[in-house]
Amino acid sequence: xxxxxxxxxxxxxxxxxxxxxxxxxxxxxxxxxxxxxxxxxxxxxxxxxxxxxxxxxxxxxxxxxxxxxxxxxxxxxxxxxxxxxxxxxxxxxxxxxxxxxxxxxxxxxxxxxxxxxxxxxxxxxxxxxxxxxxxxxxxxxxxxxxxxxxxxxxxxxxxxxxxxxxxxxxxxxxxxxxxxxxxxxxxxxxxxxxxxxxxxxxxxxxxxxxxxxxxxxxxxxxxxxxxxxxxxxxxxxxxxxxxxxxxxxxxxxxxxxxx
Ligand SMILES: [Zn+2]
Numbered sequence: 001x002x003x004x005x006x007x008x009x010x011x012x013x014x015x016x017x018x019x020x021x022x023x024x025x026x027x028x029x030x031x032x033x034x035x036x037x038x039x040x041x042x043x044x045x046x047x048x049x050x051x052x053x054x055x056x057x058x059x060x061x062x063x064x065x066x067x068x069x070x071x072x073x074x075x076x077x078x079x080x081x082x083x084x085x086x087x088x089x090x091x092x093x094x095x096x097x098x099x100x101x102x103x104x105x106x107x108x109x110x111x112x113x114x115x116x117x118x119x120x121x122x123x124x125x126x127x128x129x130x131x132x133x134x135x136x137x138x139x140x141x142x143x144x145x146x147x148x149x150x151x152x153x154x155x156x157x158x159x160x161x162x163x164x165x166x167x168x169x170x171x172x173x174x175x176x177x178x179x180x181x182x183x184x185x186x187x188x189x190x191x192x193x194x195x196x197x198x199x200x201x202x203x204x205x206x207x208x209x210x211x212x213x214x215x216x217x218x219x220x221x222x223x224x225x226x227x228x229x230x231x232x233x234x235x236x237x238x239x240x241x242x243x244x245x246x247x248x249x250x251x252x253x254x255x256x257x258x259x
Contacts, residue, residue, distance in 0.1 A: 003042055004087050004095050008211060010235030010254060012115030013039035043099065049092040090207060097208040101255070105239065111135050119231055123177055123241075129155040130244035131169040138174070153177065153243075170246025178229045180241060180248040185226055185233065192220040212255035 006016045017034035024032045042048065087095075106114035109128055117124040127136035136153040143149050154171035188195050199213045215236060226233075242250040 001087060003039060004048075004091055007043055007095055008091075008098055008215075009232065010238075012117060013037075013043070014116055015118055043095055048087045049089055091211075094207045094211045097206070098255070101208065109133065109135050109240075117235075122231060122234055123153060123174065126238055126240050127153050127172075127177065128240045128242050129157070129167060129169050130242045130249050131155065132157050132167045134167065136172070136243060139171075150174075155243075169243065172243050172246050172248070176248065177241065180251070181234050181238065182226055182229060184251050185230075185237075189220060196220065206255075208255045212253070216253070 003016055003020075006019070007013070011019075014036045017036050017039045020027075020034040020039075021032055025034070026032055027034060027038065102114055105111070106125070109125075111125045114125045117126060121138065123136070124138070125135060128134070129136060132155060134155050134157040137156045139152050139154060141148075141150045141152060151174040152171045153174060155167040155169045157167040158165065158169070158171075160166040196217050199216060203209055203213045219233065219236065224230075224233075237253055239252045239254045239256070241248055242252075
């Protein structure tokens with residue numbers, strides 16, 4: 001269950017696997033060893049979907065095929081401890097939609113490592129060039145002077161043919177990106193009722209969008225005051241940040257399909 005929630009909170013399978021190891025959670029083998037691939041399998045395995053295991057309804061009349069809710073008339077499937085924990089069907093389906101969203105996102109922007117953003121590298125695969133549509137990559141500008149050492153993000157197509165300049169977009173300092181997120185967060189927080197109403201009105205039947213609307217509503221209702229960049233909020237909210245002329249130009253939220 002936690003793995004499903006973590007995934008919907010924007011974490012990648014790689015990061016989830018590492019966290020399970022740190023927590024010492026045993027795998028099917030009894031060892032606290034987790035791989036990205038085992039997390040991926042867990043997220044897409046139908047066995048985890050509630051309806052597959054629990055006999056929630058049963059047939060009372062085999063001629064009319066009438067089914068009623070099972071409230072104890074027949075035994076429900078007994079789930080042994082060795083079996084995987086059951087994930088509510090809606091949540092399982094939402095995770096499949098989020099997987100599909102990430103896959104389509106990676107394909108659209110030709111991102112090889114879409115799910116690999118870690119705590120120390122939150123912008124990987126989430127900063128997109130507003131000029132040519134390529135993802136931005138991180139570069140460290142070294143200097144013998146510590147105070148001049150900088151991490152910058154620039155378009156992956158800035159230099160293509162043998163160092164020849166290609167995309168004309170300017171680079172952006174990672175401190176600007178951290179600050180941009182804080183600014184966006186405050187802009188929404190200040191007008192949260194407006195945004196919550198807008199999300200609610202525009203929300204359709206999409207399970208992922210519904211989940212994110214609920215999550216965002218809860219997040220902003222709690223009205224947390226940020227003093228610094230909050231990594232968990234960032235992963236929950238942000239699908240991508242677009243950079244034009246070396247400045248943050250736009251910001252898109254997870255699960256928010258805009259026309
Ligand atoms: Zn570019």
